[in-house]
Amino acid sequence: MGAAGASMEGIAGERGQLINVAYRLLGSLAESEDAVQEAYTRWYALPRSRREEIVSPGAWLTTVTGRICLDALGSARARRERYVGAWLPDPLPGPVGHGHGRGSDPADQMVLDESVTMAFLVVLETMTPAERVSFVLHDVFRYPFAEISGVLGRTPAACKQLAAAARRRVPAAPAPVSADARTDVVRRVKAAWENKDIAALVDLLDPAAVMTADGGGLAGAAPRPIEGGARIAPYMVAIADRAPGLELLERPVNGVPGLVARRGGAVVTVASFDVAEGRVARIWVVRNPEKLRPWTARRSADEDIHGGARPPTAFDH
Structure with a gap:
């Protein structure tokens, strides 16, 4: 089914997933929200006929968000060289009330798991932009390398090598702490x-x-x-x-x-x-x-x- 069969609510419903992907790629809530907003802007800028040809709007939005984040990671390196003192990822507050929030605030849409701990995000900062995108999309979100290749503009085999290189930067998991x-x-x-x-x-x-x-x-x-x-x-x-x-x-x-x-x-x-x-x-x-x-x-x-x-x-x- 193409985008013609996808409701406006369905397209908007991808936002939470996109915010989760972007935050793990960028470590910044504000930049993640900007990246997702830009992806939606590009979606709605497409001619209706082009949108109807897209089989999976969610996959298209993820690919575009990933490309925007890749570009942002490249420019972020230069900005962080001018940053005063150490740069750390944005700290995430817990959801208000019970369970995961589902408000409009990007923090409310975050799935809190091991991949958003400060320890893990700091390790992600040691990776090159391409390594980080390949690793996060594959190891955290389980996207196949065939789809990741569309984000990075590289072959699936090259994306697999990037993820393997990124994985070597992750220290061995310590003994679990309750x-x-x-x-x-x-x-x-x-x-x-x-x-x-x-x-x-x-x-x-x-x-x-x-x-x-x-x-x-x-x-x-x-x-x-x-x-x-x-x-x-x-x-x-x-x-x-x-x-x-x-x-x-x-x-x-x-x-x-x-x-x-x-x-x-x-x-x-x-x-x-x-x-x-x-x-x-x-x-x-x-x-x-x-x-x-x-x-x-x-x-x-x-x-x-x-x-x-x-x-x-x-x-x-």
Whole structure:
């Protein structure tokens, strides 16, 4: 059946899938939304006769979105070379209410799984644009290489080689950590941070832990990663000393337990954690306000669900 048999609702219904693909390719909610919007613009710009010839509008939209993301990844590399400090992917808030959201906000349409954790997205950043597109479309979304070749303009065999090269950049999966264990570690980090307990923080951090912060030149953040639990712990306490009066909340970040700091109702910091063997191995801190807008937009609904504001605490830089 061609596009003539596809309803307007059916075409619009592809949006959630396209946002999921684009975010994993770009790591940016705003850029993902722009890419998907551009794909729809190109679809509706086609002559009606051409649209009717397209057997699978969803596949066409995915191909076009993938090409737009490929171009965006190429230009993003140049932009990120000029970025102030470390660049991190946009942190994803959890869905408001039960289950996955289905609102108009791109974050509400995200399927939260292992492929959107901060740890995985940071690995994706080490890949070339073509590797990332081939790997994400094949290994995450199970698109065949014959379709991926249409995105990359390469043979299916070449796309398969790109995915294999990308796969080699992914570290071996660590021992699985249960959701309860992750929650417990993050909760204890929160308590130690609030109490400014350096010894407790050192005990919770892996000796080789690394903290990376993204302020984008718009908010204070360490310009380079801080390495070693013994260095990270006093730095965290120093941050707390300089910023009294904030709310520190436990919230899911990219589908796993994290911490969020708010001031005056606005989210100013989102911290994501990678937990291994009962300790924190990596901390990713996003403070760039442009990346935190979806979090502040969730404040009212979030408080309705969680029973109002929490007591103020210290968490900022």
